[in-house]
Amino acid sequence: MATLYLFSALLLTALVSVPINVSGSAYCGPVEATDKDLVQFPLNLEFLEAEFFLSGALGHGLDAIEPDFAGGGPPPIGAQKANLDPVTLPINVSGSAYCGPVEATDKDLVQFPLNLEFLEAEFFLSGALGHGLDAIEPDFAGGGPPPIGAQKANLDPVTVKSSRNLVTKKAIITAVGGIPRPLYDLSPKAFAQLFDKAVGYKLNPPFNPYSNTVNYLLASYAIPYVGLVGYVGTIPYLTTYSSRALVASLLGVESGQDAVIRTLLYEKAHEKVMPYNITVAEFTNAISFLRNKLAMCGVRDEGLIVPLPLGAENRTESNILSADTNSRSYARTQPQILRIVYGTGSEYKPGGFLPRGGNGKIARSFLDKA
Known part of the structure; x- marks a missing residue:
């Protein structure tokens, strides 16, 4: 159902901005890393979102659209097309296709x-x-x-x-x-x-x-x-x-x-x-x-x-x-x-x-x- 799919989508996107934490239960400070490594880290979540949203809406993931993006990594397990209504179906995620501007005069x-x-x-x-x-x-x-x-x-x-x-x-x-x-x-x-x-x-x-x-x-x-x-x-x-x-x-x-x-x-x-x-x-x-x-x-x-x-x-x-x-x-x-x-x-x-x-x-x- 579309409602359950949207709830799952909400959980996924929440992982990016609202990490669960308990004071003292784990290290809560920053890691020492280069800018490159810090910027690359979110790709773990971006891949997760892209595979879930693409598979749910279209029935296929990144390998069907931008196979080079995977960098040789394995395809996800169990992703499949969801039974969505027309309003939910257009949901997309940045990274499934290039959505930015082109460089031109x-x-x-x-x-x-x-x-x-x-x-x-x-x-x-x-x-x-x-x-x-x-x-x-x-x-x-x-x-x-x-x-x-x-x-x-x-x-x-x-x-x-x-x-x-x-x-x-x-x-x-x-x-x-x-x-x-x-x-x-x-x-x-x-x-x-x-x-x-x-x-x-x-x-x-x-x-x-x-x-x-x-x-x-x-x-x-x-x-x-x-x-x-x-x-x-x-x-x-x-x-x-x-x-x-x-x-x-x-x-x-x-x-x-x-x-x-x-x-x-x-x-x-x-x-x-x-x-x-x-x-x-x-x-x-x-x-x-x-x-x-x-x-x-x-x-x-x-x-x-x-x-x-x-x-x-x-x-x-x-x-x-x-x-x-x-x-x-x-x-x-x-x-x-x-x-x-x-x-x-x-x-x-x-x-x-x-x-x-x-x-x-x-x-x-x-x-x-x-």
Whole structure:
């Protein structure tokens, strides 16, 4: 049961910060050791936490994700997948995947989001107008190939107007130069695979984002938010005022895009998406859960209806804006974003919307190491 699992998790994490002691029953003073040895010692507990949380949530431990971390040590005895509810399942531990920032110049950090901005532009333009960037700003593509499978969607007039306004501006390219547009797979098949993975089984008929307004909005839900949290995660590591000002302004627009999509979906939150007998809110929760699972760095993504512990300030289950319990935006790093948009859970393994991987120095640096 999830409750027993959480109690066990609490005991494990308590070992780090609340050691049991009795005055005089054992030596309670410090040990003499080098900084290196003192810093290495907590790895005994970090390994313990990582193996327990990974096995409980995913059914496998560190050897399946970062085999080199074990340093030749044996696998744990008896760890197994737990029977968890969807809220408990995303629990993760630092060390199961790298969750920190990458070292990069401002130019590279600002260029990286173009991988997502191109994706959004091609999807929203094609869905609303039936054509992509090549028909509007052909120079923006930088010689990159057109997307696979993008097409005009069967949308109501309000959604058509909204989609036309969700196309990003040319501020990044003007400020720091562009990158070649990566190859995108925006075919119905690519989205069907994403939604199958989110719900945990093959939908019948396969999910088609272009068939109607609700499907298109659900597919749209899967895109801008990843860029939003990426901008939040980038700003603290930019060194110049001009870079921070640029990304802050883009973050405002990206937040607005996500809010429009979430609001339109929230109006239909409890409606069933036919013919799947799954509500709109349930689909958004499944997509958010999948993104948390792929990124492997804890809960930084939430659907439209959430349990109180995940709601704004723990007071509401309604979740039009995705934010932490203090109503602050979540943040993600570049590796986390690549794990999500590739759909593979690895920044080293392309797939999903980017079958050949992203472009720019940051994205290519991971592919060069693959």
